[in-house]
Amino acid sequence: MNVGIIGVGLMGHGIARNVLSRGGFALHFLDHPGNQPTDDLVDLGGRACATVAEIAAASDVVILCVTGSPQVEAIVGAPDGLAASLRKGTIVVDCSTALPDSTLRMAEMVRKAGGDYLDAPMTRTAKHAHEGTLNLLVGGAAETLDAVRPVLASFTEQVEHVGPLGHGHRLKLLHNYVSVGFMTLLAEAAAQAADTGVDPQVFVDVLANGGGASAALDRLAPFIVSQDRDALPFFVSNALKDIDYYRDMSDAAGAQTTVADGVSAALSEAVDGGPADAYVPELVRLFRTRKDG
Template sequence: MHVGIIGVGLMGHGIARNVLSRGGFALSFLDHPGNQPVDEIVSLGAVACATPAEVAAMSDVVILCVTGSPQVEAIVAGDQGVATALRQNAVIVDCSTALPESTLRMAEIVRAAGGDYLDAPMTRTAKHAHEGTLNLLVGGATDTLERVRPVLSSFTEEVAHVGPLSHGHRLKLLHNYVSVGFMTLLAEAAAQSADAGVDPAVFVDVLASGGGASVALERLAPFITEGDREGLPFFVSNAQKDIDYYRAMSEQAGAQHTVADGVSQALADAVADGHGQAYVPELCALFKNSSS
């Protein structure tokens, strides 16, 4: 199979290098200013394309790894989108974090063009993408998943089939709400602890030995104790986007989202203050009392 990828960012670059080096697949990618440096993947044989349609025309599988639903919709349904040049029976694998209702609409467009669609959002971080150990939450038909599983296996540790189409994105939003929500809460607590002059190592140790022990703590602890933000290279603006997608999904379902509203406001305030490109661990500093 020839693989295409659109979105060679922090996550997509790792996916691309493993599709090439571990999977041994031919790869085309969209040349875009938002890409990470592509020297490595070009050296491994990747070919740059000028438009999503050009990627689609060359590919049996097209992986999307972009910011959210507006970007996915433009790539799939735009004037030079993948649906305009899709190979028959090609599969779009959407690894973005997107709204479930948008996913269903994009799948209809792809099916009308003769292809099929899987939503396959990722859990884990850019480090895992580089190492080829991402986890995927896949929604869609079983036979479609099995057709592309060799490609997915080249950059993952686990591929979980979680239900019909759109359930991958639904579960990713649930996952990110819990994950980002925990980290936002923890960052607020860490900021108050620092304001009060508590030893940051003691703060972390107390949480780690009690009910605060969590992956959220593991990811934020390096910043709390040492100022190292690299435990989670995930922009605050993207965290806010994911929470707001969760809120939109909840509103459509008539579900409660009171806590999510508070998390969204905390993140929105940081973005409004010019910190959208800060990494999530830096919230521990951004939430501090400016007078302390």
């Protein structure tokens, strides 16, 4: 299979490299200013393309790894986008974090053009992308997933078929709401602890030995203790986007969003008042700065 990828950012770069080096597939990638450096991809045989239409013309499988629904909709639905350009039988694998209702609309466009669609968001970090150990939550037809499993195997540790189309993105938003919600709460508590002179290592140890033990603590502890933000290279602005997608999804379902609204408000303040490139662990400092101000 010939593979195309659109979105060679923090996550997509690792995916692309493993498709080439571990999977041995031919790869075309969209040349874009938002990409990570791609010299290593070219050295491995990857080919840069100037347009989405070029990617579509060269690919049996197209992986999308972009920010969210607006970007996916522009890629798929533009006059010269994927739906207008793909080859019959092409499978689009959307690894972005997107709104389920938008996913269903994009899939319908691709199907009308003779292709098929899977939503396959990721639940791990850029480190796992580079190690080839991502986990995917895949929505769509089982036979479509089976057709692309060799490609997915090149950059994943676990691929879970979670239900029909749209359920991958629905579960990713549920997952990220819980994950980001935990980290936002923890960051606020860590900021309060710092403001009152609590030893940061003692704070982490008390939580780790009690009810606060969690993946959220594991990811934020390096920053709480030693201001190392790189344990979780995930922008606060993207965390806010995911929470607001969750709220949109919940509104559409008529579900309660009381806690989610509070998380969104806290992250919005951090985005408005902090640096644009702040990572989620830096919420510990941003929350404290706002309080002191």
